[in-house]
Amino acid sequence: MAADRSRLPDVGVDPAFTFPTIVRHVMPNGLAVRTVEHHSVPIVTYVLQIEGGSGADGRGQEGLAAMVADMADEGTGSMSAIDISDALSRIGADYDVDVGADATVFTLTTLTRFAERGAALLSDMTVRPSLHQEDFDRIRQLRLDRLKQLKDSAPATAERAFLRLIYGTHPYGHLAIGADPALRRLSLDDVRLFHSQCVQPTRATLVIVGALSHQQLLDAAKRFVEWPQAGLSVDGVVPASKVAPPAQPGARLALVPREGAAQSELRVGHLSTLRTTPDYPSLLVMNAVLGGQFASRINLKLREEKAFTYGARTGFDWRRGLSPFVLQASVHTAATAESIADSFAEIEGIRATRPPTSDELALAKASLTRGYPRNFETTQQVARSVAQLALYDLPDSYFADFVPKINAVSAADVTRAAATHLDTSKLATLIVGDQSAIADSLPALGLGEPHVLPLEL
Amino acid sequence: MTTSDIDLPYTKRTLANGLDVTVHEDHHVPIVAVNIWYHVGSKNEQPGRTGFAHLFEHLMFEGSEHHNSGFFVPLQQAGALLNGSTNTDRTNYWEVVPTSAIDRALWMESDRMGYLLPALTPQRFETQRDVVLNERRQNYENRPYGLSAMALSSALYAPDHPYSWTTIGSADDIRAMQLDDVHAFFRTYYHPANASLVLAGDIETERAFDLAEKYFGELQAGTSPARVSARAALSRDVNLVLEDRVELPRVYLAWHSPAMYADGDADLDLAADLLANGKTSRLYRSLVYRSRIALDVSAFQNSRELTSFFLLAATAAPGQALSDIVTRVDDELRNLAATGPADDEMERGLAQAEAHFMYRLQTIGGFGGKSDQLNAYNVLLGTPGFFARDLDRYRQATRESVRAAAARFLVGASRVTLSVVPRGRRDLAMAGAEPVSVS
Numbered sequence: 001m002a003a004d005r006s007r008l009p010d011v012g013v014d015p016a017f018t019f020p021t022i023v024r025h026v027m028p029n030g031l032a033v034r035t036v037e038h039h040s041v042p043i044v045t046y047v048l049q050i051e052g053g054s055g056a057d058g059r060g061q062e063g064l065a066a067m068v069a070d071m072a073d074e075g076t077g078s079m080s081a082i083d084i085s086d087a088l089s090r091i092g093a094d095y096d097v098d099v100g101a102d103a104t105v106f107t108l109t110t111l112t113r114f115a116e117r118g119a120a121l122l123s124d125m126t127v128r129p130s131l132h133q134e135d136f137d138r139i140r141q142l143r144l145d146r147l148k149q150l151k152d153s154a155p156a157t158a159e160r161a162f163l164r165l166i167y168g169t170h171p172y173g174h175l176a177i178g179a180d181p182a183l184r185r186l187s188l189d190d191v192r193l194f195h196s197q198c199v200q201p202t203r204a205t206l207v208i209v210g211a212l213s214h215q216q217l218l219d220a221a222k223r224f225v226e227w228p229q230a231g232l233s234v235d236g237v238v239p240a241s242k243v244a245p246p247a248q249p250g251a252r253l254a255l256v257p258r259e260g261a262a263q264s265e266l267r268v269g270h271l272s273t274l275r276t277t278p279d280y281p282s283l284l285v286m287n288a289v290l291g292g293q294f295a296s297r298i299n300l301k302l303r304e305e306k307a308f309t310y311g312a313r314t315g316f317d318w319r320r321g322l323s324p325f326v327l328q329a330s331v332h333t334a335a336t337a338e339s340i341a342d343s344f345a346e347i348e349g350i351r352a353t354r355p356p357t358s359d360e361l362a363l364a365k366a367s368l369t370r371g372y373p374r375n376f377e378t379t380q381q382v383a384r385s386v387a388q389l390a391l392y393d394l395p396d397s398y399f400a401d402f403v404p405k406i407n408a409v410s411a412a413d414v415t416r417a418a419a420t421h422l423d424t425s426k427l428a429t430l431i432v433g434d435q436s437a438i439a440d441s442l443p444a445l446g447l448g449e450p451h452v453l454p455l456e457l
Numbered sequence: 458m459t460t461s462d463i464d465l466p467y468t469k470r471t472l473a474n475g476l477d478v479t480v481h482e483d484h485h486v487p488i489v490a491v492n493i494w495y496h497v498g499s500k501n502e503q504p505g506r507t508g509f510a511h512l513f514e515h516l517m518f519e520g521s522e523h524h525n526s527g528f529f530v531p532l533q534q535a536g537a538l539l540n541g542s543t544n545t546d547r548t549n550y551w552e553v554v555p556t557s558a559i560d561r562a563l564w565m566e567s568d569r570m571g572y573l574l575p576a577l578t579p580q581r582f583e584t585q586r587d588v589v590l591n592e593r594r595q596n597y598e599n600r601p602y603g604l605s606a607m608a609l610s611s612a613l614y615a616p617d618h619p620y621s622w623t624t625i626g627s628a629d630d631i632r633a634m635q636l637d638d639v640h641a642f643f644r645t646y647y648h649p650a651n652a653s654l655v656l657a658g659d660i661e662t663e664r665a666f667d668l669a670e671k672y673f674g675e676l677q678a679g680t681s682p683a684r685v686s687a688r689a690a691l692s693r694d695v696n697l698v699l700e701d702r703v704e705l706p707r708v709y710l711a712w713h714s715p716a717m718y719a720d721g722d723a724d725l726d727l728a729a730d731l732l733a734n735g736k737t738s739r740l741y742r743s744l745v746y747r748s749r750i751a752l753d754v755s756a757f758q759n760s761r762e763l764t765s766f767f768l769l770a771a772t773a774a775p776g777q778a779l780s781d782i783v784t785r786v787d788d789e790l791r792n793l794a795a796t797g798p799a800d801d802e803m804e805r806g807l808a809q810a811e812a813h814f815m816y817r818l819q820t821i822g823g824f825g826g827k828s829d830q831l832n833a834y835n836v837l838l839g840t841p842g843f844f845a846r847d848l849d850r851y852r853q854a855t856r857e858s859v860r861a862a863a864a865r866f867l868v869g870a871s872r873v874t875l876s877v878v879p880r881g882r883r884d885l886a887m888a889g890a891e892p893v894s895v896s
Binding site for chain 2: 001002003005006008009010011012013014015016017040041042043073081082084085086088089090091092093094109110111138141142145146148149151152153154260261262263265293294295300303304305307308309310330331332362363366367369370371372373374376377378379
């Protein structure tokens with residue numbers, strides 16, 4: 001039977017999918033554990049999520065949480081950094097740590113036959129790091145040098161400057177790697193204090209996902225039982241999410257000069273809403289229409305219609321506190337002003353003048369819902385998703401509820417959510433680009449003279 | 458763990474028009490991966506037309522005769538994730554779709570394989586040419602150390618060798634491309650006999666073959682293009698310096714090495730790991746951990762179809778000299794070539810290889826997923842059935858085979874040294890380096 005080329009084949013009924021069952025446990029020391037059975041390949045993933053990320057860096061201590069995280073694999077007990085690296089590679093472990101705004105997330109994946117060994121290593125590294133002065137000195141120097149290197153990168157420069165632009169001196173207003181003078185001032189005592197305050201079983205969630213039973217997964221992690229409960233009060237750390245966000249001034253333009261740059265790196269956005277907003281499903285659909293996928297208004301406009309860029313996208317940079325909506329693109333220098341004007345027009349369009357068409361709405365919802373099961377293929381995907389539920393206090397039924405909630409979103413919901421949470425009169429625009437090449441084109445944007453920011457990180 | 462514990466089962470058949478079809482079942486998640494390789498990459502380009510294979514990949518997403526608009530919309534409507542990529546040797550395209558959308562994905566892939574040209578307008582061509590120029594600006598020109606790949610390729614290979622240019626191509630060549638070039642390229646390389654299709658995931662094998670026949674069986678067989686072959690050798694050491702918008706100098710060392718899957722390829726992969734991967738590695742310990750003269754160090758065997766290169770790179774810590782870094786690198790290379798790896802280095806290398814082969818079995822689609830892997834074996838080796846043997850290459854490596862590979866390819870051979878230094882600071886390059894300019 002030959003193919004009928006007169007029309008595209010319809011998509012059939014969405015296949016049934018059983019989302020992972022999460023079982024919750026609490027260890028005697030108060031550590032919250034969530035296990036998920038995942039029986040495909042004999043692999044196990046541990047995600048240890050600890051409350052306290054870059055947002056917990058004290059004022060003038062920017063970069064502290066990341067230093068603490070980095071010290072984990074620098075030594076524990078009698079093991080040096082080299083010994084730890086050796087031990088990890090002997091079990092083929094895939095280890096990394098991500099310092100987010102609200103939490104530090106350690107991830108270790110290994111083969112199930114090494115499950116217990118993997119958990120013991122992760123536990124020893126995170127709970128009982130050696131925190132030696134010489135390791136501290138070396139790691140800090142590497143990070144200072146890395147900061148120097150990041151000045152060469154337009155995207156890194158844009159990320160740093162844009163956070164500062166929208167959050168000001170709020171604890172969310174800096175990158176995890178921190179800043180030079182602050183990093184230089186840190187001492188090993190700062191690291192010890194931060195570790196003792198943050199790395200406590202009652203501030204942590206351990207997610208274990210693998211090809212074992214719930215009980216076996218829990219048993220494999222038994223080394224975590226030895227994690228002592230905190231003796232001292234944990235009141236010293238104020239969560240960034242509890243710090244009042246700065247008032248949002250009107251639309252403004254800032255520029256970090258990058259002489260001779262082939263492209264302008266752009267960020268356009270403002271502080272918007274909370275991850276726990278009831279409008280979350282409407283905002284996901286709204287974002288998919290606007291700039292969250294390839295076939296979205298902004299990418300089709302700036303890439304496919306005008307060829308100004310290799311790609312443009314929008315999204316919410318979620319945190320536990322007030323989170324920003326951000327558009328990002330790297331555009332040809334000559335197209336800088338027009339790209340910004342088009343971005344403003346598209347954002348204004350979705351919130352007022354151009355509500356989503358029924359085709360756009362259907363496309364956005366279908367792409368979000370029909371593709372959803374593919375997020376549950378690997379142990380790491382599942383473990384990180386479950387950790388997100390813990391981070392945002394979302395229910396265990398979240399995965400199963402996702403598709404019906406997205407499907408319930410109407411065009412009116414999208415418009416209302418966009419009008420509520422996006423505001424073109426508050427957009428901050430940041431350009432990292434060639435000032436002399438674009439200066440003449442900027443006044444037409446009506447955003448005033450660009451505020452020129454220093455490159456210093 | 459034995460070899461039989463780690464395998465990637467499949468069934469392969471070839472359609473009458475020459476299209477290879479490989480099927481792998483995995484029913485854990487209700488999704489299917491569609492993965493197509495065309496055996497064409499930048500190695501098939503001509504000087505003066507570099508960057509063409511990659512620009513062509515972009516055009517494959519702009520519509521075909523029976524779906525004459527963007528490729529993304531109908532597939533995102535179906536919940537698909539999709540992408541494509543081009544390298545020196547091949548161009549791949551993939552979708553991961555819900556099981557319910559497999560017909561749509563195959564309809565669209567087959568339509569652009571068979572009926573691309575009627576949908577190709579001058580305007581679509583020109584737009585994608587500009588998008589590619591922006592991709593080049595973003596990923597190479599405006600990125601620190603981003604132009605080093607161009608400098609290394611042209612230093613390692615003679616100008617007529619197909620690896621002497623990079624896949625992104627030269628900006629002037631991209632600007633000069635014409636729509637007519639596209640037609641000839643499509644006819645030569647985009648047809649069933651030069652392609653390989655893999656379906657992996659939640660689909661029964663027989664149904665998968667039926668669908669492949671239904672959508673691709675009608676397409677005209679083409680002629681297999683001539684294989685590209687070219688010899689590559691360096692007759693002497695080459696020492697270059699490139700100025701860039703960077704804060705810290707970096708040195709690259711590059712050697713010719715055996716082609717992908719050839720003798721010595723896996724040995725050099727293991728050598729790269731024990732030299733520069735992780736804190737236990739010799740060069741990390743020497744350069745970053747102990748002497749602290751480097752900020753980072755990396756090494757890898759860049760395996761390719763015709764011939765490979767082994768690349769080692771290290772960034773100088775502030776105030777440190779590249780020459781001190783290279784002296785220590787040379788010490789470690791000589792050491793490895795003289796006495797080979799220690800037993801514990803071999804144990805670690807093998808443990809990591811086994812685990813990483815296992816990790817690769819988790820994902821059916823996308824870059825590096827099981828479907829992509831089956832296609833790599835089929836296109837480059839003629840059979841998808843190489844997963845277990847691929848791992849055996851690492852299991853069979855010995856201290857002596859790694860030592861011998863290091864001695865032959867890294868110590869006993871000429872190399873390219875490239876210093877990338879801040880603008881105006883050629884004095885920070887390795888002594889005697891000749892300036893090279895890349896655009």
